[in-house]
Amino acid sequence: MTKHWWQSAVVYQIYPRSFQDSNGDGIGDLAGIISRLDYLQQLGVGAIWLSPVYQSPNADNGYDIADYQAINPEYGTMADMDRLIAEARQRGIRIVMDLVVNHTSDEHRWFVSAKQDRDAATRDYYVWADPVDGHEPNDLTSGFIGGSAWEYEPKTHQYFLHLFSKKQIDLNWQSPKLRQAVYDMMNFWIDKGIGGFRMDVIDMIAKEPLKKIQVNGPHLHEYLHEMNRRTWGDRDFLTVGEAWSAGPKDALQYSDAAHQELSMIFQFGHMWADRKVGGEKWETRPLDVGQLKQALYDDQTTLATSGWNSLFWNNHDLPRAVSRFGTTGPQRELSAKMLAITLHGLKGTPYLYQGEEIGMTDCPVTSIDQVDDVEARTIYRQLRERGDSAAQAMAKLNTFSRDNARTPMQWSPAANAGFTTGQPWLAVNPNYRTINVDAAVTTPGSLFYTYQRLIELRRTCPVLQTGRFYALANVPATVFAYTRTLGTTRWLICSNFTAAPTMVTLPAKTAKVIIANYPDAPTQLGTVQLRPYEAMILDITEE
Structure with missing residues (x-):
């Protein structure tokens, strides 16, 4: 097996909006990340997975991209991005960009042009369909906001597809022109010297919506092979795709080097061990450790000789690991160390989500006014319509809301946890006075040093x-x-x-x-x- 840098590295995910604010506007930014690179070097990570920092109206906190080759001003400039890549490289850290090529923002110039005219050069970059008996082409629904996944455009008398929010418009990967435009954009970033891509909902790009195929379309692996050959294929480059639909055998198809597709994927089989399979997102059950273990073990055995695993407990879309699988009581740090050792002993590339190394916890809230997550707000409305009281609906939201992972990084016991001198965009978890980086790095034997040692072991x-x-x-x-x-x-x-x-x-x-x-x-x-x-x-x- 060829040895790759990402087989001995641990990847640290940064949610830029919540990591470190440098200018007091309450929003994390690239300059803030640069100011914390020495900390990440001390921790020992080999790469930073950077959640989206592209130009975006933030309908979904950057996962709705309006310009792939521009930086959102709230995060800084392209010069800041170039400096981050260079400063990280000086510390032996690669930058992995988060890339969303399943959909764009409705404000992307491709879509702005496409919706004006059926003959627009970018018209076939998106999915369009004629009305059927004066109505939507079929009954596909939107995952984030509910209701139809089709939206009528009166100027051209056709519907366009949005499987997420109305501001996240699905791309048409059947278009060779669209695919080439995406590859050109990817090469723009590769030429800047980044070390990889994390690819959002990659199992959805080959959708065939008129056939109601939303994931794992028949040309999916063909497109990924083409992408590999047109972009990073001749480099030692990390590519990891998010694939909620995938199981271990699918992971092998994606990641077997012989197929020339991706380095690995994120699959989520172990994430059902405390959820009702086939149920709603908020329907929890007591953690079934046996099921959790079997899911992780199945990944290990299926990818034993070919392909590659990703290893993770949490990310920007999931609850905090110690709250979910450990305990937040007096044994919080002990259980967090247990989770770290269990996962980092497995074969694969470990991913560490910001704050996991100090045992940051979920942050329950009491009112929907405190919730930012667009998905959670939609589900709250649906729960209330079903008859739940406000308190019942909030209790359910607190088990899964993506805000749990997105509260600002807890650096110190100072105001706003040292994240910002201004008003943070999302409230800081009140426990920051005891759970913070300053406390962790000044306490011998803390969780931080467990992660530091595990990262060193993986590297050496x-x-x-x-x-x-x-x-x-x-x-x-x-x-x-x-x-x-x-x-x-x-x-x-x-x-x-x-x-x-x-x-x-x-x-x-x-x-x-x-x-x-x-x-x-x-x-x-x-x-x-x-x-x-x-x-x-x-x-x-x-x-």
Whole structure:
């Protein structure tokens, strides 16, 4: 297998609006990110995944792009972007741009022109359809705002498609001209020296809406192969696609190097372990650790010899990991270390979401007026229409609202957590006075240093990069226990996902502690009792 830089790196996701404000307007910006690069270098990350900073009217906080080759003024200028790329490179950090090529903003010049005239040069960049009996072409619905996914344009007497909001207009990938325009834009950024792309809802680009095919269209992999060949194909470049529809076998299709498509995808099978499968987004259930474990293990075994995994607990669209899978009580940091060790022991590229390294938590709110997330606001309205009280609807929103991940980064106990000197665009979590970077980096043994050590291990230890995965049999459902093996080196990763002491039988007689979240991790194995949220990586290589 060819060795790539992203097989030994940890990627740190920055949500620019919430990371660091440099000018007091309450919105994070590129200059703010540059000011924190030394911190990220200290943490040890190899790349920054930057959520969108392109020109946008912010109908969906930048995931509605009006100009792919311009920077939104609230974040800075293209000169700032060039400086970020250069300053990061000086610290050994690559920039991975978030790219949305499933849809554009309705304010993109392509669409502004296309909607004026059926003969416009960019008309076929978008999906248009004639009325059927004076109505929408079919009953496809919009995912963000509800209602029809079709919007009538009276000037040209056709409907256009928006599977998300009315300001996010779906692109027509069946158009060779559109595909070439996208590839030209991607090469613009590649030539600037970025290290990769994260591609939003990439499984939707080959949609065939008149056939009601919204994901995994028949030409999807053909388009991705073409994209690879026309852009990054001759470079050591990270590409990761978001694919909510994908399972492990799909991940193999996307990421097998022989197919010349993507480096890896984000798949979300493990995210259903505390949700009702097939239910609504807010319908939660107690965490099924066995299901969580099996989903992650299935990824490991299916992609054991070909393809590549992405590893993550949370991102800008998901609740905070420690709130969801650990505990926010007195054992918050212990459980967060357990989550870190469990995930970072697996094979693949780990993704770390801003604030995860200090154990930032969800931020419940009491009123819809405090909610920014366009999706959550729509669901709140729908819940109220169904008969939920305001309190019931807010309780449901607090379990999934994307605002949980988007509250400002907590740098210090100073006003607004050191994020801004102005009024933050979204309220800071009140617990910033105790959960913040300053406290973490000045406390030996804090969660920050667990992540720093795990990132170092990933960078320097081949067994974590490419070692074979093997799941231990006959362990309790609430315990992760697996080994990574490369040559004669054998490491054991073991973690207790609960607050209850749990007995487990581990292989080998003795072990050397590589990392653990208790200071006295066991070195004599056999049958041992795992303490609440205990986790460790042990070297059990035979002497």
